[in-house]
Amino acid sequence: MSSAPTSSVAPAPSSERRVAPRRQPAMGTVCRLDSPDGGPSALALIWNISQSGISMLLNAPPVAGTILAGYLESMVSDAMLRVSMKVVHVKPLDTGDFFIGAHFERPLTPNDMKPFVAEE
Known part of the structure; x- marks a missing residue:
């Protein structure tokens, strides 16, 4: 009785979850978030942006x-665009801020x- 040789299967490369390419924001791009209680709005620094979502730094973590x-x-200009997004992940940073990903x-x-977005 001979045993079939075992073969090791290499793990499949992790699949790319991004549905749109991420772009570096233009200098001075921020996201001013509405305050749920009508108080001052939170200001988020944009880390990267795509057609489908955004990554940003905030000082208070949403759920x-x-x-x-x-x-x-x-x-640096008068550009402004109303957006609505769903928070996908929140990661605390050593600085005390939070890295937020949203669609x-x-x-x-x-x-x-x-x-x-920054010019390519």
Whole structure:
């Protein structure tokens, strides 16, 4: 009785979860989030942006699954765009801030993104 040779199968490469390429934000691009209690809005620093979502730094963590609304804004021009997004992940950083990943409720068009991304 001979045993069949065992073969080791290499793990499949991790699949890319991004549905749109991430872009570096233009200088001065921020996201001003609505305050749920009508108080001052939170200001988030944009880390990267795509047509489908955004990564940003915040000083207070929202809970994953939370719907956030606010404005993408350029601090160097008058560009402003209303956005709504669902928080997908929250990661604490050593600085005390939080890295937030969120999917836009409505994907951005290339024209929507133009004022908020760095030139390639």
